[in-house]
Amino acid sequence: MNLAVRDIRHHSGRFVLTTVGIGLLLMIVMGMGGIYRGLIHEAILLVDRIDADIWIVQGRTRGPFAETSRIPVSLEDRARAVPGVAWSRRLVSHTIQREHRGRPLRMVVQGLAWPDDNGSWIPLVAGRPLGQAHFEMTADRSLGLALGEQLTLGKDRYTVVGLTRGLVGTGGDGLAFFTASDALAIQFDVPGDARRLERAARRERVASQDLGQVLPLLLDRASGPENDIPALTPPQVSAVVLKLRPGVDTNDVIKTISAWPDVTAYSTDQQKQLLLGGMVDRSRRQLGMFRVLLIIISTIIMALILYTLTLDKLHDIAMLKLIGARNGVIVGLILQQALLMGALGYGLAWWLGQYAFPRFPRLVIIEAPDLLMLGGIVLAISVLASLLGIAKAMRVEPNKVLAG
Amino acid sequence: MNSLAADRPAILAESLTKTYGSGNTEVIALRDVTLKVQRGEVVALLGPSGAGKSTLLTAIGLINPPTSGRIHIGGHLVLDGPHPAVDLRAFRRKHLGFVFQRANLIPFLSALENVQVAMEINDVTPRAAKQRARELLEYLGVGDRASHLPEELSGGQQQRVAVARALANEPGLILADEPTAALDSHRGRQVMELFAKVSRERQAAVLVVTHDHRALDVFDRTLEMEDGRLRESAPSSITPATQH
Ligand SMILES: Nc1ncnc2c1ncn2[C@@H]1O[C@H](COP(=O)(O)OP(=O)(O)OP(=O)(O)O)[C@@H](O)[C@H]1O
Ligand SMILES: [Mg+2]
Numbered sequence: 001m002n003l004a005v006r007d008i009r010h011h012s013g014r015f016v017l018t019t020v021g022i023g024l025l026l027m028i029v030m031g032m033g034g035i036y037r038g039l040i041h042e043a044i045l046l047v048d049r050i051d052a053d054i055w056i057v058q059g060r061t062r063g064p065f066a067e068t069s070r071i072p073v074s075l076e077d078r079a080r081a082v083p084g085v086a087w088s089r090r091l092v093s094h095t096i097q098r099e100h101r102g103r104p105l106r107m108v109v110q111g112l113a114w115p116d117d118n119g120s121w122i123p124l125v126a127g128r129p130l131g132q133a134h135f136e137m138t139a140d141r142s143l144g145l146a147l148g149e150q151l152t153l154g155k156d157r158y159t160v161v162g163l164t165r166g167l168v169g170t171g172g173d174g175l176a177f178f179t180a181s182d183a184l185a186i187q188f189d190v191p192g193d194a195r196r197l198e199r200a201a202r203r204e205r206v207a208s209q210d211l212g213q214v215l216p217l218l219l220d221r222a223s224g225p226e227n228d229i230p231a232l233t234p235p236q237v238s239a240v241v242l243k244l245r246p247g248v249d250t251n252d253v254i255k256t257i258s259a260w261p262d263v264t265a266y267s268t269d270q271q272k273q274l275l276l277g278g279m280v281d282r283s284r285r286q287l288g289m290f291r292v293l294l295i296i297i298s299t300i301i302m303a304l305i306l307y308t309l310t311l312d313k314l315h316d317i318a319m320l321k322l323i324g325a326r327n328g329v330i331v332g333l334i335l336q337q338a339l340l341m342g343a344l345g346y347g348l349a350w351w352l353g354q355y356a357f358p359r360f361p362r363l364v365i366i367e368a369p370d371l372l373m374l375g376g377i378v379l380a381i382s383v384l385a386s387l388l389g390i391a392k393a394m395r396v397e398p399n400k401v402l403a404g
Numbered sequence: 405m406n407s408l409a410a411d412r413p414a415i416l417a418e419s420l421t422k423t424y425g426s427g428n429t430e431v432i433a434l435r436d437v438t439l440k441v442q443r444g445e446v447v448a449l450l451g452p453s454g455a456g457k458s459t460l461l462t463a464i465g466l467i468n469p470p471t472s473g474r475i476h477i478g479g480h481l482v483l484d485g486p487h488p489a490v491d492l493r494a495f496r497r498k499h500l501g502f503v504f505q506r507a508n509l510i511p512f513l514s515a516l517e518n519v520q521v522a523m524e525i526n527d528v529t530p531r532a533a534k535q536r537a538r539e540l541l542e543y544l545g546v547g548d549r550a551s552h553l554p555e556e557l558s559g560g561q562q563q564r565v566a567v568a569r570a571l572a573n574e575p576g577l578i579l580a581d582e583p584t585a586a587l588d589s590h591r592g593r594q595v596m597e598l599f600a601k602v603s604r605e606r607q608a609a610v611l612v613v614t615h616d617h618r619a620l621d622v623f624d625r626t627l628e629m630e631d632g633r634l635r636e637s638a639p640s641s642i643t644p645a646t647q648h
Contacts, residue, residue, distance in 0.1 A: 001513075001517055001520060001521055001524055001530060003512075003513075003521070006512050006517070009512070010512035010553075011512070316510045316512075319508050319510065320521075320525070321493065322467055323496065323502065323525065323569070324493045324494065324496040324497020324498070324500075324525060324526065325493070325525040326493065326494075326525065329525055397467075398467045398493075399462055399467040399468050401504070401508055402458065402462065402504065402581075
């Protein structure tokens, strides 16, 4: 005869309520573990998708995702000339936050090296890849944009032509792909007044120098659009990514590129480590801390309730001892209740998670090994939580039956 | 099932003393009590409140060890002063049956399960335990209430379930402390007669603390306690079957 279950049936209210509470707490613990997995997944998703072997970024920075990186676009051609390089592409990536339909819209603006790369590798769930050099974009569903929707960024309007799903940047913001020149235009969008002032200032500077006085044509150039001025630096991109030919050693190529001034080259693995080691690691510690706290809280709640359930039964436990029940019967009664509470709470957490996790604002990935580990933890805290009640029950004397 | 030696007294208590507390709060509840009860004997223990009846009963019941003296049950030395000579809990479940003033049934178990659990903790298979529990409840006239929880039974019905539980493992010794106090005199008498019947049928010794003088004719012998001392009494209405 199972005493634990019979007792619970008799006192179901408190047990059920506590189990639901424990279930909710465990669901959060489970979800936080899933968010961590999601963070890792999202952090390296783009790096994986871009499918490059080497990343050239601004010297001594950890760009282009972990921090800002600016390098001249000319490096794209220079890198292509390195022996063993199959292709070389510019990469423009930056996060913007703008207003759209009265709500803030955060997105990672990602530039494609059009026309070499029209983004046909991007997994679309609707629409088509970019079809022209300007004013088209693909957007991730998480941005809440619809196919055909128009969006004003800077001075231009862009039309959403394709949709992706689950394609987000390292910070969890949805990715939007543009051509690289559009992406740069969005990044360096300066209001008209500022641009006119800048042109006037340039003209002043040239005019004050002898060169400007000798060559009046220079004055016109200086006050014209930026990209017509040969003496200004070429446009800057975030990084240049390379794919190597099969059989070429990544380290050799990195060594070659590292000799160039003002750039740093990373392999894809190093690039992933940069992402996981920085941001994600901080989040991991933060989430880990919350999980530990929630587990402790769950244990305390379970221990308290199991203790009060045991207190309610002390007279019955004394009676069981009086009629000769072994300690095993009494330990079993309390321990089984604890395990049942843990198991039901865990099951509830898992079941609720099926509905709740997809609605979380960040990606939650629940993996079997994580579930198994949490199961082990729940087992451990159930045993731990029962100890208080068991200790109390062990101290009860059988002749307590006679005292009132 | 009953392994107590048949030729030895069911209870042999020698020079029991029991002192509760110490110093100012010291209470001497038993003063050199010696007692012998044979198998198949039904003995009443009378006396005023505070005389030490419950103390004696629980000492013999191995749940309240004496300060000094020895207790033998069925020829086994079980307590030497406060020191157990056997595994007391195992001894209780095999050889002793208890009934108290209150039924003390386990509230989350049905009548049947309350009887069944006493056998299951004594390693009887659940199937056999259930079967026997049912028979015992029938025997005690509460067979039709078997599946009810204690809170759904009357006081008398609860007490009869408690008696069934005490009899479950066919103990050699049944100890009852005012088992009929919560019952009307008719029901009370029924319980006392039941003890006498079990004692006759199973050769069990029965020691009952009672205040109910109307049912004393059921007993073979009556003992009286006063201020921690025990003495044999022989009211005229009783013709003891076995005197010692
Ligand atoms: N746990 C205890 N601690 C201290 N004193 C106790 C304890 N139990 C009993 N006593 C005292 O021991 C004495 C005998 O008590 P006991 O309960 O054996 O009496 P009793 O004959 O059963 O009385 P009643 O008829 O009222 O049940 C009393 O003076 C009582 O106050
Ligand atoms: Mg008493």
